[in-house]
Amino acid sequence: MLYEGKTKIVEIRGDEAIVRFKNDITAGDGAKHDIFEGKGSICAELTAITMGYLNRQSIPTHFLDFYPPNTLKVVALRMFPLEVVVRFVKTGSFIRRYGGVEGESFSRPVVEFFIKDDARHDPMVCINHLETLGIASKEQAREMSDTAIRAAELLRGFFQRAGFDLWDIKFEFGLDGNGNVIIGDEISPDTCRLRRKEEIFDKDVYRHDIADPIERYKEVLEACRSIVSQ
Ligand code: 5GP
Numbered sequence: 001m002l003y004e005g006k007t008k009i010v011e012i013r014g015d016e017a018i019v020r021f022k023n024d025i026t027a028g029d030g031a032k033h034d035i036f037e038g039k040g041s042i043c044a045e046l047t048a049i050t051m052g053y054l055n056r057q058s059i060p061t062h063f064l065d066f067y068p069p070n071t072l073k074v075v076a077l078r079m080f081p082l083e084v085v086v087r088f089v090k091t092g093s094f095i096r097r098y099g100g101v102e103g104e105s106f107s108r109p110v111v112e113f114f115i116k117d118d119a120r121h122d123p124m125v126c127i128n129h130l131e132t133l134g135i136a137s138k139e140q141a142r143e144m145s146d147t148a149i150r151a152a153e154l155l156r157g158f159f160q161r162a163g164f165d166l167w168d169i170k171f172e173f174g175l176d177g178n179g180n181v182i183i184g185d186e187i188s189p190d191t192c193r194l195r196r197k198e199e200i201f202d203k204d205v206y207r208h209d210i211a212d213p214i215e216r217y218k219e220v221l222e223a224c225r226s227i228v229s230q
Contacts, residue, residue, distance in 0.1 A: 006030060007043070007190070015177055016064065017076040021047075025190065027207045029118040034206070041069035042217045043188035048072060049224050050187040053158055059151045061183040062174070077174025077184045080136055083114040083122060084144050086152035087168040091193060092204075097124075103167070103195075109152060111145045116172075143181045144173045151183060159194060162223035164201060167193035189217045 001012040009020045021040035026033045044066065051063035062074040087110040090100040094110070113130065114122040127145065130136040136144070148171045156166040169192035172185035185191070189202040201220050206213045 006033075007040075008186070012076050015076055017062075017074050019044075019072045019074055021070045021072075021186070025203070025206055025213065027203065029121055032207070036212075036214050038214055039217065042214070042221050043186055043190055044070040044072055046188040046217075046221055046224060047186040049228055050155060050158065051183070053228070054151055054154060054183065054187075057154050059147060059154065059183065060180065062176075074184070075176050075182065077176055077182055079172060079174040079184055080140075080144070081116045082125075082130075082135065082144070082172065083116055084148045084171045084173060085112045085114065085168060086110070086148050086171070087112070088152070088156060089167045091167055109149050111148055113141070113144075140175075140181055144171075147171075147173075147181065147183065155187070155192075158224075158227070161227050162220070164194040164196055164220065164223070167195055169193075189213075189220050194220060 003010045006026045007022050007024050009022065011018045021044040023035045023037055023039045024033065025036055025039055045068070048063060048066035051061040054061050055063060062077055063072060064075060065073040067073065087094055088106060090104045090106070091102055094100070095102060113125045113127055115125050116122060127141050130141045131138055151171065152166070152169050155169060159166045169187070171183055173181055174184040176182050192202060193204060194201040200210055201216045203213070205211050205216050
């Protein structure tokens, strides 16, 4: 079974799946779209590095193996149609919704759930509504929230060692064959906000036409490679 999304192609092989990262980059619910040579391999390797790190810290992710340049072997998951965002500072849609000062820290991480639905612009959803909508049980929602916070805190430390501040991050979750709630999809500069002082190293570079995203993404990859090889 083959599924093609905006940035990846997934082939299910029984309990496992093969994920091939494409060179496509999109923003604004798919309204903005470009192709950058090398982007798929950078995001695949960064997903392998970050998810490998989470696996070693006992946070379950779907990552099993990396086949360079741009392919991962993963656990096949039944995905929840959700984006789970953890925020350490005010930015992006948080400021658009509630106002506030760009980059101002929260005293503790904030978790938000969004339904993946481009046509409705990924509406934010209250955790209590997930059961009513038939998307996830209360227990599953609680587990996603707790795991997302723990994973985000671990990755914040990881990226700090690589020289970047993690401002926020988006996770996607699924169920494995035994009903365990596991982190799926990808973790890369496409799915989080990474800053070094005023400089932007994530998809905002592309969203706001600031610089060549590949140059910035490469810098993140090289810094992360160097801390895992230490
Ligand atoms: P915001 O809600 O502020 O737009 O995004 C919060 C975080 O989640 C950012 O790191 C952003 O990159 C990520 N994020 C939110 N929606 C999406 C999405 O549809 N696709 C991707 N790749 N990341 C998203």
